[in-house]
Amino acid sequence: MYTPRAFAVDDLPELQQWIRHTRLAQLVTFGEQGLLASHLPLLLNSDESPNGTLYGHLAKANPQWRELQNGAEALVIFAGADAYISPSFYPAKTEHGKVVPTWNYQAVHAYGTAEVFSDAARLLGVVTALTDRHEARREQPWQVSDAPADYIDGMLKAIVGFALPIERLIGKRKLSQNRSPADIAGVREGLAVSADVRDQAVARLISQGV
Numbered sequence: 001m002y003t004p005r006a007f008a009v010d011d012l013p014e015l016q017q018w019i020r021h022t023r024l025a026q027l028v029t030f031g032e033q034g035l036l037a038s039h040l041p042l043l044l045n046s047d048e049s050p051n052g053t054l055y056g057h058l059a060k061a062n063p064q065w066r067e068l069q070n071g072a073e074a075l076v077i078f079a080g081a082d083a084y085i086s087p088s089f090y091p092a093k094t095e096h097g098k099v100v101p102t103w104n105y106q107a108v109h110a111y112g113t114a115e116v117f118s119d120a121a122r123l124l125g126v127v128t129a130l131t132d133r134h135e136a137r138r139e140q141p142w143q144v145s146d147a148p149a150d151y152i153d154g155m156l157k158a159i160v161g162f163a164l165p166i167e168r169l170i171g172k173r174k175l176s177q178n179r180s181p182a183d184i185a186g187v188r189e190g191l192a193v194s195a196d197v198r199d200q201a202v203a204r205l206i207s208q209g210v
Contacts, residue, residue, distance in 0.1 A: 004178075043130060
């Protein structure tokens with residue numbers, strides 16, 4: 001990921017927090033079958049390996065797990081808030097007109113080589129942790145144990161798990177830091193009045209100075 005110094009984020013706890021806040025990541029590999037990508041919910045264990053370890057699972061019918069098993073390097077993309085930035089937001093537009101559109105966003109790229117596993121107990125641990133995480137805010141959370149045990153056993157046989165120790169992390173926060181204070185304020189105000197909640201989210205990030 002192209003990351004000018006002004007937009008780079010190197011703080012490990014902050015990057016790990018971004019990862020945890022991303023509900024669906026993109027797993028990308030390149031191997032014998034070329035480029036493959038899957039959209040997956042993932043878990044981060046920050047106590048394993050210096051940068052943390054990602055856990056997830058793939059359907060056995062998905063050929064990407066074989067690329068992981070064969071040692072292909074994986075890229076995992078965690079996309080955060082994003083917003084289109086109109087030149088009309090900038091006071092500089094009326095001053096000299098030398099402005100163009102751009103995009104503000106946050107993203108983390110994690111790289112590593114995964115271990116693939118099919119042990120039923122270990123798989124059950126991963127799917128249980130994922131389920132508990134995403135059911136936690138519901139009034140009556142569904143639990144894996146709510147389903148018949150033989151049904152769950154059959155479902156576990158249809159997936160493979162993976163553990164991916166993160167070898168490299170690249171974080172980028174592009175929130176108009178390269179613009180003048182007046183232009184930054186214009187971007188924040190322009191996004192804040194948008195009806196799009198995604199624009200409003202970026203406006204809040206700019207307001208927080210993060």
